[in-house]
Amino acid sequence: MSVHVSRAGRDSEGSWPASGAGSRGIRVLWRASVPVVTLALAGVFLIEAADIQGRDAIYPVAALAVLAVVGLIALIREIRAALSETAVAGGSDGIEDAAGAEDIESERGIGVAWSRVGPVVAAVVLALVILHFVGYVIAIVWLCAVTAVTLGLRKPLWIAVFTAATAATCYLVFAVAFESPIPAGTLLNW
Amino acid sequence: MFLDGLDIVLSPLGLLWLIVGLLLGFVVGVLPGLSTSNTAALLLPFSVSLPTEQALILIMSVYAGSAFAGSVPAILVNVPGEAGSAVTALDGYQMARQGKAGIAIGIARMASTLGGVISGVVVLLVIAPLGAFALNFGAREMFIVVLLGIVLVSTLVGKNIVKGVLAGGLGLVLATIGGSPLSGQERFTFGEIELYDGIQFVPALIGLFAIGEMLRLAAESRTSQPAAAHLDGGVRRDLKDAVAGARITLKHGGSVLRATGVGVFLGIIPGVGTGVSNFVSYAVAKRTARNPAEFGKGSARGVIASEACDNAVGAATLVPTLTLGVPGSATMAVVLAQFYIQGIQPGPKVLATHGPEAGAAVIAVVAASILILPIGMLITAPLVQITKVPVKILVPVVLVLGLTGSVAYRGSLFDMGIATMFGIIGFFMLVNGYPVVPLILGLILGPMLEEHLSRALALSNGDLDYFFASPTALVLWSGLVALVAYLVISGARGRRRERAARPSTDRGSKAPVQ
Numbered sequence: 001m002s003v004h005v006s007r008a009g010r011d012s013e014g015s016w017p018a019s020g021a022g023s024r025g026i027r028v029l030w031r032a033s034v035p036v037v038t039l040a041l042a043g044v045f046l047i048e049a050a051d052i053q054g055r056d057a058i059y060p061v062a063a064l065a066v067l068a069v070v071g072l073i074a075l076i077r078e079i080r081a082a083l084s085e086t087a088v089a090g091g092s093d094g095i096e097d098a099a100g101a102e103d104i105e106s107e108r109g110i111g112v113a114w115s116r117v118g119p120v121v122a123a124v125v126l127a128l129v130i131l132h133f134v135g136y137v138i139a140i141v142w143l144c145a146v147t148a149v150t151l152g153l154r155k156p157l158w159i160a161v162f163t164a165a166t167a168a169t170c171y172l173v174f175a176v177a178f179e180s181p182i183p184a185g186t187l188l189n190w
Numbered sequence: 191m192f193l194d195g196l197d198i199v200l201s202p203l204g205l206l207w208l209i210v211g212l213l214l215g216f217v218v219g220v221l222p223g224l225s226t227s228n229t230a231a232l233l234l235p236f237s238v239s240l241p242t243e244q245a246l247i248l249i250m251s252v253y254a255g256s257a258f259a260g261s262v263p264a265i266l267v268n269v270p271g272e273a274g275s276a277v278t279a280l281d282g283y284q285m286a287r288q289g290k291a292g293i294a295i296g297i298a299r300m301a302s303t304l305g306g307v308i309s310g311v312v313v314l315l316v317i318a319p320l321g322a323f324a325l326n327f328g329a330r331e332m333f334i335v336v337l338l339g340i341v342l343v344s345t346l347v348g349k350n351i352v353k354g355v356l357a358g359g360l361g362l363v364l365a366t367i368g369g370s371p372l373s374g375q376e377r378f379t380f381g382e383i384e385l386y387d388g389i390q391f392v393p394a395l396i397g398l399f400a401i402g403e404m405l406r407l408a409a410e411s412r413t414s415q416p417a418a419a420h421l422d423g424g425v426r427r428d429l430k431d432a433v434a435g436a437r438i439t440l441k442h443g444g445s446v447l448r449a450t451g452v453g454v455f456l457g458i459i460p461g462v463g464t465g466v467s468n469f470v471s472y473a474v475a476k477r478t479a480r481n482p483a484e485f486g487k488g489s490a491r492g493v494i495a496s497e498a499c500d501n502a503v504g505a506a507t508l509v510p511t512l513t514l515g516v517p518g519s520a521t522m523a524v525v526l527a528q529f530y531i532q533g534i535q536p537g538p539k540v541l542a543t544h545g546p547e548a549g550a551a552v553i554a555v556v557a558a559s560i561l562i563l564p565i566g567m568l569i570t571a572p573l574v575q576i577t578k579v580p581v582k583i584l585v586p587v588v589l590v591l592g593l594t595g596s597v598a599y600r601g602s603l604f605d606m607g608i609a610t611m612f613g614i615i616g617f618f619m620l621v622n623g624y625p626v627v628p629l630i631l632g633l634i635l636g637p638m639l640e641e642h643l644s645r646a647l648a649l650s651n652g653d654l655d656y657f658f659a660s661p662t663a664l665v666l667w668s669g670l671v672a673l674v675a676y677l678v679i680s681g682a683r684g685r686r687r688e689r690a691a692r693p694s695t696d697r698g699s700k701a702p703v704q
Contacts, residue, residue: 034622048378056370059640067359074356112621117409128610144586151582166590174598181601
């Protein structure tokens with residue numbers, strides 16, 4: 001899998017990162033995001049490790065030191081790669097694999113369509129926030145509907161049938177068949 | 191171990207979970223975007239409520255089913271359903287274009303069956319002696335073995351070693367959250383009582399494998415459905431093609447054995463996985479063929495090389511998982527988590543303490559591989575329809591299932607938050623080219639690494655010479671040093687090649703940044 005750099009900037013699907021004026025900084029920030037977050041986490045944990053008494057601190061501090069060193073190497077390499085990266089000439093989506101990006105499950109390239117993944121992530125987080133108040137069914141209906149609409153399901157009847165069927169099936173399987181403790185919600189107390 | 195395992199698999203419940211797992215594996219295998227490890231992670235909330243052996247049968251049959259079913263879209267649509275089937279598409283799709291789609295699927299089905307069965311038998315033969323040898327390992331040797339496993343997986347699963355090691359290190363650090371294994375002292379809980387038991391595997395696995403992968407799928411800007419070749423002619427034609435495919439496969443017995451051998455050998459090495467193994471198997475088959483030019487143009491040997499190896503790897507990955515407690519693949523990381531959740535620590539002692547369960551896991555692969563023949567033939571045509579499930583349906587369903595599974599595990603909204611957080615982390619890692627498997631491995635093996643290190647340090651009174659004071663430890667350290675030296679040298683060579691190739695690339699189609 002790859003992150004793509006498009007000369008055309010944001011394409012019809014809202015792909016990003018874009019190239020062009022002012023995009024270099026964004027690209028550096030994007031490529032460095034994982035090492036930066038890792039280093040920040042290592043820093044916070046190292047500060048917290050000062051409170052750990054005795055031999056309990058040896059292993060975590062050693063692991064944190066390794067993580068910090070590898071994170072620093074990764075950060076330098078990502079910044080250097082982002083700065084030397086060349087944009088790909090293309091049409092409306094200008095998609096081509098960039099070097100150094102991969103995962104073990106798939107080699108297919110993607111352009112990150114933020115216009116789709118952003119609302120999906122927001123829907124997941126909001127479902128998590130409201131679940132405690134409105135209960136499982138409403139939160140899941142919300143998540144399912146928003147995700148389906150964001151990804152291209154358009155007909156209202158289909159959306160209604162699909163979300164209702166998905167929520168009902170999950171509820172029946174987990175709450176009824178497996179008797180799993182599904183939150184009922186404080187507001188509606190389902 | 192063998193007979194007890196056989197008893198478990200052939201019991202009514204064992205057979206039920208075997209068939210359920212196989213059918214689920216078929217569905218997962220044909221759906222591009224949903225992998226075996228995703229599904230195994232999604233199944234964790236269900237499987238923890240099952241007895242260990244039945245949960246293992248379920249996961250192993252999903253593994254076997256998806257290894258074959260991934261070949262169906264690879265042959266018909268030229269889109270591999272799972273990573274291992276990418277190689278099948280090279281010749282399978284060419285056969286489909288020549289009007290031999292049914293025969294290609296028949297070959298894949300028979301090769302998958304033979305690969306799984308032969309590999310399963312080999313694993314049954316070697317696992318007990320290997321387990322007995324590993325029983326001699328003390329805390330010192332186990333520390334080195336676990337470290338070696340983490341280094342192997344971190345460096346082999348991706349193309350970029352630094353990214354793999356970073357992911358593994360992150361997993362090791364996150365594994366230190368919670369009560370210390372030495373004294374119970376709180377570490378990195380930030381006052382959150384739910385973190386005292388550490389990060390739970392189930393929501394973390396669901397987040398990284400299922401939610402992260404679905405976010406990645408949602409982020410793809412190209413989601414058009416590929417045009418499919420199709421199977422027609424009804425049941426009689428399917429049967430005729432299946433028989434023809436089986437005959438062709440049996441005629442190439444040497445190819446099957448060679449591919450299975452490659453699969454078993456590479457499957458035993460943690461982190462290699464089906465993707466790499468299948469390419470190696472294909473390369474070996476091509477190199478040893480009388481007419482290598484036929485490869486890539488619809489060669490039956492090409493399909494056999496990929497499919498027999500794919501299913502052979504599935505059984506072989508159980509060897510390091512069960513004997514050393516180091517998972518051989520992403521799905522085995524979930525199997526390992528399954529053991530821990532059930533209160534069983536995988537490793538050398540597991541064959542002695544939970545031999546029947548371990549035997550059942552291996553025999554489940556063999557039995558599922560055998561069942562691929564009849565069941566796979568019956569449902570190949572309906573499977574083709576499943577390849578048409580669009581992302582707009584698949585992503586919401588898997589997201590809802592994943593989040594529900596994470597909250598249903600302990601009835602804790604905190605776990606759902608953990609799954610969401612790991613999903614977002616997994617997404618960022620995937621789109622930036624960081625493999626998630628080392629993170630999972632670090633999370634699972636971290637406590638084991640710390641425990642063995644602490645025990646070895648206690649035994650040696652803090653003397654580090656103790657870690658080198660046995661022949662086995664020296665051999666293991668040598669392996670670790672050789673691996674690191676190889677990685678450093680090959681990395682330097684790769685960078686030199688990259689630098690040498692760069693000027694010509696720059697003169698190519700890529701335009702400079704504006």
